[in-house]
Amino acid sequence: MTCVVVVGTQWGDEGKGKIVDILTEEADAVVRYQGGNNAGHTIMFEDQKIVLHLIPSGILKGKECILGNGVVIDPTALMSEINELKNYDVLSHLKISSQAHLVMPYHQMIDNIRETKRKNKIGTTGRGIGPAYEDKVGRFGIRICDIVQDNFRDKLQEIIDHKLKGDISDKRDFTPFDRYDIDYKLNVDNLYNDLQKFYEKMEKNILNSSQRIYKLAKEKKNILFEGAQGTFLDVDHGTYPYVTSSNTTAAAACIGSGIGPTFIDRVVGVTKAYTTRVGSGPFPTELNDALGLYLKNVGKEFGATTGRPRRCGWFDAVLVKKAVELNGIKQIALTKLDVLDYFDKIKICHKYLVNGNETDVLPETGLDNVQPIYHEMKGWKTDTKGLRHMSELPHEMLEYIDQLEHYIDAKVSMISTGPKREETIFVGN
Numbered sequence: 107m108t109c110v111v112v113v114g115t116q117w118g119d120e121g122k123g124k125i126v127d128i129l130t131e132e133a134d135a136v137v138r139y140q141g142g143n144n145a146g147h148t149i150m151f152e153d154q155k156i157v158l159h160l161i162p163s164g165i166l167k168g169k170e171c172i173l174g175n176g177v178v179i180d181p182t183a184l185m186s187e188i189n190e191l192k193n194y195d196v197l198s199h200l201k202i203s204s205q206a207h208l209v210m211p212y213h214q215m216i217d218n219i220r221e222t223k224r225k226n227k228i229g230t231t232g233r234g235i236g237p238a239y240e241d242k243v244g245r246f247g248i249r250i251c252d253i254v255q256d257n258f259r260d261k262l263q264e265i266i267d268h269k270l271k272g273d274i275s276d277k278r279d280f281t282p283f284d285r286y287d288i289d290y291k292l293n294v295d296n297l298y299n300d301l302q303k304f305y306e307k308m309e310k311n312i313l314n315s316s317q318r319i320y321k322l323a324k325e326k327k328n329i330l331f332e333g334a335q336g337t338f339l340d341v342d343h344g345t346y347p348y349v350t351s352s353n354t355t356a357a358a359a360c361i362g363s364g365i366g367p368t369f370i371d372r373v374v375g376v377t378k379a380y381t382t383r384v385g386s387g388p389f390p391t392e393l394n395d396a397l398g399l400y401l402k403n404v405g406k407e408f409g410a411t412t413g414r415p416r417r418c419g420w421f422d423a424v425l426v427k428k429a430v431e432l433n434g435i436k437q438i439a440l441t442k443l444d445v446l447d448y449f450d451k452i453k454i455c456h457k458y459l460v461n462g463n464e465t466d467v468l469p470e471t472g473l474d475n476v477q478p479i480y481h482e483m484k485g486w487k488t489d490t491k492g493l494r495h496m497s498e499l500p501h502e503m504l505e506y507i508d509q510l511e512h513y514i515d516a517k518v519s520m521i522s523t524g525p526k527r528e529e530t531i532f533v534g535n
């Protein structure tokens with residue numbers, strides 16, 4: 107195994123949580139390298155459904171889990187998650203980068219203000235992730251290591267003054283209760299004291315994470331790198347502006363953890379057997395009909411973090427092929443095939459029609475004006491949920507998998523036939 111990156115190949119929600127959980131069995135350490143608590147990984151552990159937002163699922167198996175410098179951490183959300191996992195001795199295995207930036211209460215306020223005012227809604231979770239990354243790039247961010255600096259209170263006051271002159275300057279946007287809340291959350295003494303308490307509780311878990319990861323890599327330890335969201339929510343390579351505020355592609359594993367690219371041995375792409383998307387933005391294969399509703403209900407397509415219903419549609423091979431190229435993917439973990447069990451016909455988008463011309467290349471200008479061109483295949487009309495061997499899969503399903511491999515130029519190495527860990531087929535077995 108050595109150093110493996112797991113990345114989503116669509117718009118997130120591909121089932122990375124389960125795949126990471128399976129691969130964690132061989133890992134010595136699991137590193138989260140970007141995102142915040144705006145994403146959720148859902149796994150089945152000992153017949154219990156567990157949703158994780160910041161902490162890698164390896165914590166459930168007692169693995170060393172590291173939150174890298176590329177993660178933005180909401181202290182309140184992290185402490186809440188630790189408390190929810192009180193049966194798993196989190197503090198003995200969790201390590202946090204001292205250089206990770208913090209999501210502050212005012213980031214959440216700004217996130218919600220902007221989304222309310224925005225004419226074309228992005229569909230953010232309102233967790234403050236975007237404004238936190240914005241402050242990081244704008245050099246107004248607060249890192250965990252800043253909390254113990256002698257001038258930290260003065261720095262905090264400067265940031266609050268800056269915020270009160272910007273996004274939060276016009277309090278007419280808020281209800282009386284919200285205005286009271288703002289005054290409390292932007293009080294420098296309250297923020298300072300809360301952060302001091304957070305640091306005191308977590309001090310033993312805070313470290314130079316890049317140094318720790320480098321040591322593990324040099325010792326040839328098995329390291330699993332996991333991110334949040336999916337390829338096309340990447341701020342550079344996604345369907346901009348309907349993206350998240352960080353880099354979600356595999357290359358971000360190096361930046362967000364502080365390890366050189368020569369240490370990465372393999373990238374595993376997680377791909378859903380159809381396509382889903384949460385929030386706004388273009389979606390060429392979206393089904394706004396009974397079939398889309400069926401996919402949503404049978405696939406239980408509701409966000410792990412917000413509970414929002416996901417938009418559903420046919421598999422978009424043009425999209426996933428681009429993800430394969432961007433991430434250097436050689437192996438695909440294909441999830442939720444069983445959701446397609448009872449379709450008479452199944453479609454794969456293998457080309458787009460753009461300005462009257464057919465193409466199998468993702469347009470750089472975006473997906474707003476493309477029409478999907480489909481390859482229609484016969485469904486298998488057989489219950490495959492829970493199957494565990496390739497020999498059990500119906501012929502039509504195997505043909506569907508072969509066609510996906512052909513269009514996306516990558517091999518399927520794992521097939522998920524249900525949410526449980528054991529409901530997985532390793533291709534070749």
